[in-house]
Amino acid sequence: MRKLMLGDFAVARGAWEAGVKVASAYPGTPSTEITEELARYDEVYSEWSPNEKVALEVGIGASIRGARAIVSMKHVGLNVACDPLFTASYTGVNGGLVIAVADDPSVFSSQNEQDTRLTAVSAQVPVLEPSDSAEAKEFTKLAFELSEKYDTPVILRVTTRVAHSQSLVELEERQETPNRAYERNIAKYVMMPANARVKHVVVEERMQKLSDDSNSFAINRIEEGDKELGIICSGGVYQYVKEALPNASVLKLGMVHPLPFDLIAKFAKSVKRCIVAEELAPHIETQVKAHGIAVEGKNIFPRCGEFSANLIRACVLGEKKEISAESVPARPPVLCAGCPHRGVFYVLSKLKLNVLGDIGCYTLGAVPPLGSMDAVVCMGASVGMAIGFDKADPEAHKHSVAVIGDSTFIHSGITGLIDAVYNKSHITVVILDNRTTGMTGHQNHPATGKTIKNEPTYELDLEQVCRAVGVPNVRTIDPNDLSAMEAALKEELAKEEVSVIIAKRPCVLLTKKLYNGFRVNEKCKKCKACLKLGCPAIVNGKDGITIDVSLCTECGLCQSVCKFGAIEGEGK
């Protein structure tokens, strides 16, 4: 049966068909849907782990015990999982271990544009790269085979355009893969110095053998065409090349680390002009050149952003079409109408506080008119940065806060909070507890009390966690109660101690309700106080201030800030 399938779903399907038993992940665009989909299969144990490091450790354990396991994350998630990754490369596997990593060229939904292939080079782990959904499924299955054959974790790298595009996939049956026998093997799995020294040699030999063998892998193939022009490419870029240069000779690499240098040399020799077309870093180009093979690459292609067929035509053939776009106002993403984070950011903005931010929907608190954000770096960084503010300037804690989401706090904010207490910091942390992992599309986490399969489980109590690490001041506030929020912030900022305010209200998108929306009546004085909320449903148009009923969720914040009672409607 053929099915139109998202690249991420195809990875999940491939893992399922390969008999995978354990799937773990922390959500991250554009990788989230892999594990969401795997959770639908009853034969697979799946989990949302608190972070990518734990997710990979779960995968490593499952592999050592003999099961096939898949661990999924976005590119920056792999940074979090690097510690186990670099040593799992030494231990190797028992059951096949595949790490699906999604890169985000053009930075659609990330904090940077790093290239996973470079991490893989450093970790000495092979990388397969599919170019569409059919290959996403096929390569995932192959990744398990290679993992077991070469005794190594294998990274399956997708990019946003492969992960989030849908194309046709031929469905096949699941091959049940019984657990491989488990035996204690200290030399293989206990990485103390004496064993690690030995294993490093094994890793070097493994990568050399993989490189040699990959010259004859079917997924590294030459598509003969015009001998004037040869393109070396992989992944999504292959599709752009086929679209833009249908007659060119192509060397399509299914495995992008390690590289098949004999095959590449043969291909380069067979064409007059040989070009490496790759998004982001010159990973293939650099290695190919280091092997003494002359190619073009980043001399004609950009290092930043994703490619397209037009870009290939322009860079390779010099075909530049000038297409002028209308100059129109930008439409940046904003906090949704009814977002529970809005109340917090309204108060932070009103009090003109410095805000150390974190990764999630609430990063959008940086967008005007709320505009309340000083720095955002990575998951969990808000707490550590707030400590740094405090230690650098003894007055800073009186006018600065860390804000961090519930899921992000569990991911890597807790350790920062322990540091704050242990090292006698004076910071105030606001946990934006919207009862879900919002930005990635509403995944459960340890504090929602539900598993990935929506089954009830132990519910992590955030207040108790904060008290347990020694935070003397912990309180929970409804962020839509603006005066309570303001009073709490003022009190906690004045203290020379660590404080945590849990702003608790579920994400508005969790309730799939239909709303009638509020109305503005004749009492409106056009004072524009409501516009400071930055609510996309409040319109300042030619007919004065109105409310867009297609967006309004009746949260009532605008009624709270209107001094004239000009906003009508019964909400909440």
Place this chain on the structure above:
Amino acid sequence: MKNLNVLIVGVGGQGTLLASRVLGKYALDEGYDVKLSEVHGMAQRGGSVMTYVRIGEKIASPIIDEGQADLILAFEKLEALRYAHYLKEGGEVLYSTQEIMPMPVVTGAAQYPQGIEAKLRGTGVDALGLALQAGNAKAANSVMLGALCKKLGYEREKFEAALLASIPQKTIEMNKKAFELGYRAV
């Protein structure tokens, strides 16, 4: 059915994903190769979004470049104008006349452009008005899908079935009505 590049644009949350999946499912059932490319995550939160649908005998790239779209289905008027340069010669825009103010307009940093209709080559539909008539503003995407079905000359029953298979059971009646209103609007 001929080869077709359809760009679907709008404001995050308006239902561009649903529209692309309905169109993709219909084309697939007709026996064509289909590729869709979607936007998830941060960009979905009220920002400008675009989704690509490519239908044909054999499709390579899942994305549509500037100057390559046969049709732009726009759920918001300003978004129609923002992406109008993606049209190929002879292509046209099927757009909702709804206006959603982007944040720079709300804050007064920019003005919502006037006279957009005059700059667009294509057809406008009062999707919001017709959706409210059908029962709720949220049905605007079904209005636009009705209009799209008519515009492309697709089989109404099959196309409507593809839509109804993709939405919650309790909203079926409302969306049927919205589809009908959209179909008759062009």
